[in-house]
Amino acid sequence: MTDVAETCVQENPVERYLRMDRIPHIWCPGCGIGTTVNCFARAIEQADVDLEKLAIVSGIGCTGRVAGYLNFDSFHTTHGRAIPFATGLKLANPDLKVVVYSGDGDLVAIGGNHFIHAARRNADLTVICVNNFNYAMTGGQAAPTTPLDAMGTTAPYGVCERPFNLPFLAKSCGAVYVARWTTYHVRQITKAMVEAMNKDGFSFVEIISPCPTLYERRNRLGSGLDRMKWFKENSVIKNGSDTRNIDIAYQQPIICGKFVDIDRPSLLEVTEAKIGDIRGKQRWADVSRRQKKSIEQTE
Amino acid sequence: MAKESATSVSSEEKSAGAPKKARGQVYILQERCKGCGYCVEFCPLGVLVMSSRFNAKGYHYPEVAHAEKCSGCDLCGMYCPDFSIHGARRPTKE
Ligand SMILES: Cc1ncc(C[n+]2csc(CCOP(=O)(O)OP(=O)(O)O)c2C)c(N)n1
Ligand code: SF4
Ligand code: SF4
Ligand code: SF4
Ligand SMILES: [Mg+2]
Numbered sequence: 001m002t003d004v005a006e007t008c009v010q011e012n013p014v015e016r017y018l019r020m021d022r023i024p025h026i027w028c029p030g031c032g033i034g035t036t037v038n039c040f041a042r043a044i045e046q047a048d049v050d051l052e053k054l055a056i057v058s059g060i061g062c063t064g065r066v067a068g069y070l071n072f073d074s075f076h077t078t079h080g081r082a083i084p085f086a087t088g089l090k091l092a093n094p095d096l097k098v099v100v101y102s103g104d105g106d107l108v109a110i111g112g113n114h115f116i117h118a119a120r121r122n123a124d125l126t127v128i129c130v131n132n133f134n135y136a137m138t139g140g141q142a143a144p145t146t147p148l149d150a151m152g153t154t155a156p157y158g159v160c161e162r163p164f165n166l167p168f169l170a171k172s173c174g175a176v177y178v179a180r181w182t183t184y185h186v187r188q189i190t191k192a193m194v195e196a197m198n199k200d201g202f203s204f205v206e207i208i209s210p211c212p213t214l215y216e217r218r219n220r221l222g223s224g225l226d227r228m229k230w231f232k233e234n235s236v237i238k239n240g241s242d243t244r245n246i247d248i249a250y251q252q253p254i255i256c257g258k259f260v261d262i263d264r265p266s267l268l269e270v271t272e273a274k275i276g277d278i279r280g281k282q283r284w285a286d287v288s289r290r291q292k293k294s295i296e297q298t299e
Numbered sequence: 300m301a302k303e304s305a306t307s308v309s310s311e312e313k314s315a316g317a318p319k320k321a322r323g324q325v326y327i328l329q330e331r332c333k334g335c336g337y338c339v340e341f342c343p344l345g346v347l348v349m350s351s352r353f354n355a356k357g358y359h360y361p362e363v364a365h366a367e368k369c370s371g372c373d374l375c376g377m378y379c380p381d382f383s384i385h386g387a388r389r390p391t392k393e
Contacts, residue, residue, distance in 0.1 A: 012376065013385060018382070029358065030335035032380065033380065224335050224337070225335060225336045228341075229340070
């Protein structure tokens with residue numbers, strides 16, 4: 001113990017997981033993405049993952065840069081396509097732990113179709129979504145996550161559409177683990193990441209994060225620090241909430257917690273069982289029974 | 300703008316003469332800091348304050364005001380978006 005403490009104080013513990021030649025990073029002062037990376041660095045130490053077999057897949061966006069900063073096998077893919085890249089990676093190399101780390105726009109706007117199908121298929125992925133309520137990298141356009149009435153560069157009079165409730169979307173499509181936290185909840189984010197990575201199948205962690213340069217500024221919500229204090233005062237922890245009731249309304253309390261933690265056969269499991277059956281190993285019968293049961297339970 | 304300053308200031312250096320009772324120690328890379336203030340705000344023990352000085356990039360950075368209070372909980376390290384601060388527990392004596 002003593003040795004560990006003495007060596008780890010020399011450098012920031014996150015640095016051993018970063019590509020230090022790329023630091024300092026490009027994120028703005030008070031951007032919440034870096035905070036989530038700290039949580040991730042702690043989570044991979046606690047989760048049941050072999051760091052030699054960890055792959056990080058991001059799409060495009062400010063959050064999409066995470067793959068480029070983390071020193072693992074990382075893939076900075078095309079916009080919206082992190083999930084299909086990751087699914088292929090996992091199916092071709094089932095020993096890998098594949099984590100998708102991307103923004104709300106990337107995952108549920110342009111990549112929304114992949115998101116729902118990966119959840120439906122229960123693809124063996126942990127999806128971490130940094131939700132800053134806008135397309136930050138391209139200048140603060142409104143996203144499918146921007147709350148009703150909030151401003152974006154493409155919504156100068158406020159958004160008039162209904163936004164997605166991401167935990168509900170993930171749950172209704174079949175995710176086996178669903179949690180939502182804000183960047184204020186660093187310990188809970190870490191725990192959620194650990195639990196998510198320890199699951200087989202599609203696990204999803206939404207992290208509500210400040211984007212002080214665009215979302216907060218356009219909506220006159222103050223600095224990153226103001227926003228973090230607001231998260232602290234306006235988050236309500238309700239583990240096990242029915243995801244239908246946790247829509248995010250503009251500047252209204254945000255319901256956080258772990259909402260889903262179930263088991264059902266994962267894409268890898270059903271695929272391997274099916275192939276095994278074709279080759280005469282007769283594993284499909286048992287897996288298909290559980291697959292059917294999980295469908296009945298969702299309905 | 301301040302001239303190039305030391306890259307790392309530990310609470311130990313800062314608090315020469317302070318009683319060595321602190322359970323933890325905090326490490327700051329002031330040149331990497333972007334002045335968001337999260338560490339100062341969310342340190343549960345009030346160890347840190349924002350400096351009135353600027354780093355080379357023009358940001359205020361945190362300073363250790365109460366080294367003796369640090370528990371080494373590393374919450375500052377969890378919050379810091381720029382990886383420029385962290386805390387660690389001091390080795391306990393055998
Ligand atoms: C095919 C394609 N369409 C559009 C873009 C432009 N673009 C880059 S990032 C981005 C949105 C990013 O938003 P989000 O995923 O929420 O990430 P953030 O920057 O907010 O972290 C868009 C639309 C692109 N790079 N490629
Ligand atoms: S634009 Fe927003 S999301 Fe992008 S780095 Fe800046 S604060 Fe972060
Ligand atoms: S949290 Fe990090 S970037 Fe923000 S003021 Fe503290 S040391 Fe600087
Ligand atoms: S390690 Fe904990 S107690 Fe020490 S400065 Fe950081 S947040 Fe404060
Ligand atoms: Mg975004």
